[in-house]
Amino acid sequence: MDYKREIKLLSIEPRNKPRLSEVLVKLACAKCKYKEKILSLNEITRILFSIQGCRPSSWLSCFRTIPSAGATYPLEIYFISSGIEGLEEGIYSYNPKRHSLTLVYSDSSLDFSGVLVNAVYERTTGYYGSRGYMYVREEVGHAIQNAVVTSCSLGFKADVYLSESIPGKILELNNMLKGVSEALIILEPYNGEGKELRELPISIKRELSLDEAIIKRKSVRSYERKPLSLNDLNYVTYLSIYEFCEGTRTYPELNSRYRDNIILVVGEVDSIDNGIYIFRSDTGEFEVLSRGDYRRELMKASLSQRWVGEAPVSIVIVGEGDIRSEYEAGMIGQNIYLSATAIGLGTVAIGAFYDNMVREIVGVGRPLYVMPLGYPRKKLF
Numbered sequence: 001m002d003y004k005r006e007i008k009l010l011s012i013e014p015r016n017k018p019r020l021s022e023v024l025v026k027l028a029c030a031k032c033k034y035k036e037k038i039l040s041l042n043e044i045t046r047i048l049f050s051i052q053g054c055r056p057s058s059w060l061s062c063f064r065t066i067p068s069a070g071a072t073y074p075l076e077i078y079f080i081s082s083g084i085e086g087l088e089e090g091i092y093s094y095n096p097k098r099h100s101l102t103l104v105y106s107d108s109s110l111d112f113s114g115v116l117v118n119a120v121y122e123r124t125t126g127y128y129g130s131r132g133y134m135y136v137r138e139e140v141g142h143a144i145q146n147a148v149v150t151s152c153s154l155g156f157k158a159d160v161y162l163s164e165s166i167p168g169k170i171l172e173l174n175n176m177l178k179g180v181s182e183a184l185i186i187l188e189p190y191n192g193e194g195k196e197l198r199e200l201p202i203s204i205k206r207e208l209s210l211d212e213a214i215i216k217r218k219s220v221r222s223y224e225r226k227p228l229s230l231n232d233l234n235y236v237t238y239l240s241i242y243e244f245c246e247g248t249r250t251y252p253e254l255n256s257r258y259r260d261n262i263i264l265v266v267g268e269v270d271s272i273d274n275g276i277y278i279f280r281s282d283t284g285e286f287e288v289l290s291r292g293d294y295r296r297e298l299m300k301a302s303l304s305q306r307w308v309g310e311a312p313v314s315i316v317i318v319g320e321g322d323i324r325s326e327y328e329a330g331m332i333g334q335n336i337y338l339s340a341t342a343i344g345l346g347t348v349a350i351g352a353f354y355d356n357m358v359r360e361i362v363g364v365g366r367p368l369y370v371m372p373l374g375y376p377r378k379k380l381f
C-alpha cells in the first residue's frame with residue numbers, strides 16, 4: 001500500500017442524537033432527513049467507521065463495530081468517490097487500524113458515490129470450513145445495516161445491491177481490489193416525503209443514540225439470572241424487524257422482498273409463558289408455536305454454549321434456503337445487537353449450532369442465528 005497517498009481520517013466523536021429508535025423507525029418509513037447537499041468527508045468517515053471501524057476500547061486488538069465469527073474479519077471496505085469536494089475521484093481502501101483512506105484507483109468516469117463491501121472468504125473458511133461461507137455473508141449483512149442506518153441518520157439514502165446486481169464496471173475493477181465484491185451501497189440525498197409511520201408501541205425510559213449504540217456494541221456471554229421485562233423484549237423485537245410502515249421493516253429488502261423471521265425461545269420473560277413464539281413483523285404479536293422451556297435443548301443444539309442456557313430468552317433468526325436469507329440474518333442480527341445495547345441488554349450472534357436440532361426445536365424455517373438476550377452480568381455502560 002502506498003501510504004504517501006493515505007488520507008488520515010478524523011477520529012469519530014459519537015453524536016448524542018438521533019436516538020436509535022428514531023433512526024430505525026425513519027429508515028423503515030423512508031423518512032430519513034431530507035437533504036440535497038453532497039456527502040462531506042466527515043459524513044463518509046462516520047459511515048465507514050460504522051461498517052468496520054475499530055471500537056475505541058480495543059485499539060490494540062481492533063475489535064470492530066460489527067461482530068465477526070471468531071474475530072476473523074473477512075471484510076475489506078472500499079469507498080467510491082464521485083463529485084465529493086476535496087476528494088479525488090476514484091476508489092479508496094479503508095484501513096480500520098489506521099482509520100485512513102488510500103486511493104487505490106483513480107477514475108473520473110464513476111458517476112456515483114458509495115461503499116463497496118468485499119470479502120476475503122479464506123480468512124473465515126480457513127477456520128470454519130464450508131460453514132464459514134454463511135458466516136461471511138451474515139457479516140456482510142451486519143456491515144450493510146450499519147451503513148444504511150448511519151447514512152439515514154446523516155440524511156442520505158443508501159441503496160443496496162448484492163453481487164449479482166453490482167454494475168459491471170465495478171466488478172471489472174475488482175481484480176485490483178482485495179476479495180470478492182459482495183455488496184455495493186450507493187449513497188444519495190433523500191428526495192421523498194416517506195410513508196406514514198406507526199409509533200413505537202412501547203415506553204422507552206433511557207436509550208442510547210445510534211452512534212453510542214454502534215460504539216458500545218459488543219458480544220455478551222454472561223447474563224444475570226433475572227427475568228427479562230416484556231417491555232425490553234418488545235423494544236428489541238420491534239426495532240429489529242417490525243414493519244413501522246406497511247410492508248417495510250427496519251432494514252432494507254434485498255431484491256424486493258423479505259425472507260426472514262424471528263422466533264423467540266422464551267425461558268424467563270415477565271408476563272409471557274415459557275414457550276416458542278414467532279414474532280409477527282406486521283402486527284407485532286407473539287404467536288405461540290409450542291409451550292415449555294426449551295432453553296436446555298437449544299443450548300445443546302448450540303454446541304452446549306453455556307450462555308444460550310443462561311439467558312432468559314433467545315432469538316432464533318430463521319429464513320429460506322436462499323443465500324439472501326443469510327445476508328438478511330446479518331441485518332436483523334445487527335439490529336438486535338444495536339437495540340439490545342441501546343437499553344443496556346446484552347446479546348451475541350451464534351452461528352455454531354446443529355441446523356437440524358435447532359430446526360426441530362423451533363419448528364419453522366431454516367435457522368441462521370441463535371441470539372441469547374438478557375441483562376449482562378457486567379454492565380455495558
Ligand SMILES: Cc1cc2nc3c(=O)[nH]c(=O)nc-3n(C[C@H](O)[C@H](O)[C@H](O)COP(=O)(O)O)c2cc1C
Nearest residue numbers: 063067068069070071135138218219349350351352
Ligand atoms: C457469523 C458469526 C458467527 C458467530 N458465532 C459465534 C458463536 O457460535 N459463539 C459465540 O460465542 N460467538 C459467536 N460470534 C461472535 C464473535 O465471536 C464476536 O463477534 C467476535 O469475537 C468479536 O467480538 P465482538 O462481537 O464483541 O466485537 C459470531 C459472530 C458472527 C458474526
